[in-house]
Structures are given as C-alpha cells and as structure tokens.
Amino acid sequence: MSATSYAECSARQRLALLLDAGSFEEWLPPAMRVMSPHLAQLSVPCAFDDGIAIGRARLGGHEIFVAAQEGEFMGGGVGEVHGAKLTGLLMRALRDKPAAVLLLAESGGVRLHEANAGLIAVSEVMRAVLDVRAAGIPVVSLIGGSNGCFGGMGIVARCTDRIVMSETGRLSMSGPEVIEASHGVEEFDSKDRALVWRTTGGKHRFAAGDCDELVDDDVQAFRNAAIAAISRADASRPVVLDALEFEHAMLSDRLETAALAA
Amino acid sequence: MDWQTLARALFGEAHRIRQDGDLLSGEAVIEETGEPLGIVGTTNHAPIGVALALAQARIVLDTIAKYPGRSILLLVDTQGQQLRRQDELLGINRAMAHLGCCIDLARRRGHRVIGLVYDQALSGGFITSGLIADACYAVPEAEIRVMRIPAMARVTKLPEGLLTELSKSNPVFAPGVGNYVAMGGVRSLWQGDLRACLIDALESAPTTDERARDGFARGGRRLAHRVIDEVLAA
Numbered sequence: 474m475s476a477t478s479y480a481e482c483s484a485r486q487r488l489a490l491l492l493d494a495g496s497f498e499e500w501l502p503p504a505m506r507v508m509s510p511h512l513a514q515l516s517v518p519c520a521f522d523d524g525i526a527i528g529r530a531r532l533g534g535h536e537i538f539v540a541a542q543e544g545e546f547m548g549g550g551v552g553e554v555h556g557a558k559l560t561g562l563l564m565r566a567l568r569d570k571p572a573a574v575l576l577l578a579e580s581g582g583v584r585l586h587e588a589n590a591g592l593i594a595v596s597e598v599m600r601a602v603l604d605v606r607a608a609g610i611p612v613v614s615l616i617g618g619s620n621g622c623f624g625g626m627g628i629v630a631r632c633t634d635r636i637v638m639s640e641t642g643r644l645s646m647s648g649p650e651v652i653e654a655s656h657g658v659e660e661f662d663s664k665d666r667a668l669v670w671r672t673t674g675g676k677h678r679f680a681a682g683d684c685d686e687l688v689d690d691d692v693q694a695f696r697n698a699a700i701a702a703i704s705r706a707d708a709s710r711p712v713v714l715d716a717l718e719f720e721h722a723m724l725s726d727r728l729e730t731a732a733l734a735a
Numbered sequence: 736m737d738w739q740t741l742a743r744a745l746f747g748e749a750h751r752i753r754q755d756g757d758l759l760s761g762e763a764v765i766e767e768t769g770e771p772l773g774i775v776g777t778t779n780h781a782p783i784g785v786a787l788a789l790a791q792a793r794i795v796l797d798t799i800a801k802y803p804g805r806s807i808l809l810l811v812d813t814q815g816q817q818l819r820r821q822d823e824l825l826g827i828n829r830a831m832a833h834l835g836c837c838i839d840l841a842r843r844r845g846h847r848v849i850g851l852v853y854d855q856a857l858s859g860g861f862i863t864s865g866l867i868a869d870a871c872y873a874v875p876e877a878e879i880r881v882m883r884i885p886a887m888a889r890v891t892k893l894p895e896g897l898l899t900e901l902s903k904s905n906p907v908f909a910p911g912v913g914n915y916v917a918m919g920g921v922r923s924l925w926q927g928d929l930r931a932c933l934i935d936a937l938e939s940a941p942t943t944d945e946r947a948r949d950g951f952a953r954g955g956r957r958l959a960h961r962v963i964d965e966v967l968a969a
Binding site: 527 | 786789792793818819821823826858863866879882890897901910944946947957959960963969
C-alpha cells in the first residue's frame with residue numbers, strides 16, 4: 474500500500490485513517506454548529522466545528538480521546554470555542570479516564586481575530602493538559618501538518634508526555650515571518666526554506682531531543698508511532714521534581730553550549 | 736508602576752527583592768501575617784527568551800526544594816516572547832513549557848502561586864507566568880494584550896477602524912486589563928491598599944481553573960464555559 478501524506482490530509486482525513494477504522498465518535502460535530510461568536514462581525518467565514526474535531530475512538534484497540542486541529546481553517550488558530558472544545562475534552566478525560574489522549578496538533582497558536590479569548594483559552598488548555606498528566610493519563614502530540622505547531626500550541630505540545638513528528642512538521646514558538654518583521658531579514662530570512670526547517674523542522678527537533686519520534690510523512694507511520702507511544706510501560710511521564718531538575722539541567726547545558734559556540 | 740514602588744506598597748521595607756538585568760527574585764514578608772513569600776518575575780518589559788525562562792524556572796525549583804509550601808508571587812512585566820532565531824533554534828517553546836511546568840508543580844505541591852501584572856503583559860511571556868498561577872491579578876494601570884490593534888489589523892487583513900469600533904463593545908479584540916477581568920483571565924484588579932489585596936488573594940485564590948466560569952458570569956467570554964459543559968455532557 475502506498476503512503477498517504479499526513480501533511481496533505483485534512484484533520485478529518487487524518488482521524489479517519491489514523492484511528493481504528495470507523496471507531497471515531499465525535500463530540501460537538503459540525504452538525505451542531507458550535508461556532509465562533511466573534512468572526513461573523515468581522516465578516517470572516519466561520520467553520521461549523523471552529524477548526525477542531527474532538528471525540529473518543531479506539532487506537533490499536535485502546536480506548537482513547539482525540540482532538541485534531543484543522544490547519545486549513547485560520548491556520549489552526551485557537552479561538553474561544555476551539556480552545557474550549559479542547560479543554561472540555563481534557564476535562565472529560567480527567568473524569569472518564571481513557572487509556573490516552575491524542576492531540577493531532579496543527580496551529581499557529583492564538584487566533585488573532587479573537588486574540589484575548591484565544592490567549593486565555595490556550596492557557597486553559599495548558600493547565601488541563603497538566604491536570605490530565607498528573608492523573609497518570611498519557612497525552613501524546615502528533616505534529617506533521619504544513620502549518621506546523623507554533624505559539625501557545627508549541628508550548629502546549631511541550632507540556633504533553635510525548636511528541637511524534639515528521640520531517641515536514643515544524644515545532645516552535647514564533648513563525649519566521651514574525652521574527653523577520655521584527656528584527657529584519659538578517660535575523661531570520663523567512664523565504665530561506667532550508668534555514669526555516671533547520672531551525673524548527675522535525676529532523677532538527679528530533680536531533681535535539683525536542684520530539685520523541687521522527688516518522689515519515691505517512692499517516693500509517695504516525696498511527697504506528699502513536700500506538701507505540703500509548704502502549705509502552707512508561708507512556709505516562711509524571712511531572713515530578715526530579716524530572717523537572719533533569720529537564721532544567723539539559724536545557725541549561727544546551728544554552729551554555731550555544732553561548733560558547735557564539 | 737515600577738517594581739520598587741510596588742514592592743514598597745506590598746511589603747514596606749520587609750523585602751529582599753533583587754534586580755539582576757531583567758530578572759526579579761528574592762523574598763519578602765507580609766508584616767501583618769508574618770508570612771514569607773518567594774518572589775519571581777521580570778522587569779523592563781523583558782522579552783522572555785530561553786535564558787530568562789530558565790532563570791525564572793530555577794528560582795521556582797529552588798523554592799519547591801528549599802521552602803516546601805511557601806507561597807510564590809509572580810511579578811509580570813513582559814513584552815512577550817523573545818523574537819530571535821537563536822531562541823527558536825534552542826527550543827524557546829520547550830524552555831517556556833518548562834517554566835510553566837515548574838510553576839504548575841509548585842501549585843500541585845501546595846504552594847499558593849499568585850500572578851500580578853504590575854506593568855505590561857503580552858502573549859507568550861504571560862502564558863507561562865501569570866496565566867498559569869492559581870490566579871492572576873493586575874493593577875489598573877497595567878496593560879495586557881496579545882497584539883496592538885494596528886498590528887492585529889495587518890495580520891488579520893481587517894480594517895483598523897472596524898477593529899477599533901468592535902473593541903469598544905467586544906472585549907476579545909481590545910487590549911486592556913478590564914477586558915481580561917471580564918473574560919475571567921484576570922481575577923480582579925488590585926486598587927488602594929495593595930497589601931490587603933495580596934493578603935486576600937493568598938487566602939481566597941482558587942486552586943482550580945475558574946476562568947471559563949468567571950468569563951461566563953462576567954459576560955466577557957460567554958461561550959467557553961458552555962462549550963466545556965457541552966463536551967462533558969456529550
């Protein structure tokens with residue numbers, strides 16, 4: 474069977490192909506039209522699902538909860554409703570205790586059209602992710618969409634237990650265009666694609682240890698990696714003091730090495 | 736408000752808060768209650784890059800290890816995340832997530848964590864400090880935003896006039912602490928006797944996330960709470 478590009482799939486195609494066939498049961502589906510209350514007055518088109526699909530499903534036979542962000546709608550930006558669907562899913566996970574929560578992340582971060590509400594929403598998602606992890610339920614992020622995973626969602630992804638990326642995927646904070654606009658083309662040439670991927674792409678992130686698995690841009694490869702991530706004995710990695718001290722030492726070394734090289 | 740004025744208003748002379756570059760750290764005692772507090776924060780509208788995120792995380796980790804249960808006050812003054820390629824290369828999102836996780840762990844281990852925006856708060860620098868505290872407060876003259884309206888107009892390709900007009904009636908568009916209170920992101924504004932406000936916050940700040948409920952009750956963010964409830968009931 475030939476590979477299906479994860480990057481080229483929509484959020485819903487990813488859900489259909491990645492999860493056990495026919496197992497996805499969506500909550501607040503498009504038919505319910507739970508939409509952004511803010512976009513209409515800006516004459517910006519709404520999406521019936523506000524750019525995110527959430528629900529329960531099976532993955533390799535495990536009962537899981539899942540969310541998939543649609544990069545084609547406002548770059549996967551988190552608005553009030555989009556964020557609340559994600560927070561609601563995580564709070565429900567805390568109550569219903571699925572085997573894992575899977576986050577198919579594709580987002581530029583806060584949706585600027587509802588900036589303040591989006592910022593608070595991302596913060597609520599972050600706290601909810603950490604609540605779910607504290608309960609011992611693993612949260613796994615998959616990053617392989619063409620919009621990458623940036624801004625607040627780049628932080629959220631790093632708050633999850635594990636990250637699976639493809640080389641196509643990008644994970645970071647500010648997009649190259651924003652940095653170029655702020656500090657000039659000498660700081661970051663956003664049109665230099667090789668430089669962009671060397672800075673934030675999956676291969677660099679994997680080499681640095683910022684993601685746990687690097688897979689081909691293939692939905693089946695993401696599926697296999699997701700099953701492996703939720704099946705392993707140490708799928709849940711609790712945020713405890715020793716783990717944070719370890720993380721701190723690693724990040725400090727990295728910073729020091731970079732300073733010495735400069 | 737500068738941090739020295741704030742520190743005097745909160746603690747009189749009973750504080751040892753030091754400034755090192757853009758970093759604030761130290762401890763203070765509330766005279767009335769005798770309660771010692773750990774202080775972590777930034778000043779000079781600091782851009783938060785990898786180094787400053789780690790420096791703050793270090794203080795939080797040390798507080799957890801050396802002073803179990805001690806309350807922590809986060810003093811927020813930031814222009815947002817550092818916009819440099821080197822920080823992106825080094826994984827600025829990971830360093831910020833680390834800071835957020837450190838603060839979150841402190842909360843889970845019984846430290847009260849209070850955020851206070853005493854000057855300026857923006858997006859990336861805010862989300863892993865004040866916004867992940869038990870509760871976040873602000874002084875009335877503080878400014879909180881994701882982006883200025885002209886920049887927002889440029890990025891969203893919407894007319895600036897339209898955004899300015901809408902910002903008067905809809906708190907999601909406009910900068911301003913009042914809007915963040917209406918949306919539940921800021922629990923309340925500290926006015927008058929700031930020390931009394933701090934004492935009250937340490938006593939009454941919730942340990943669970945009440946922001947969606949507050950945003951609904953205050954009418955600034957009506958849908959988030961309902962959507963969360965609908966997902967729980969679906």
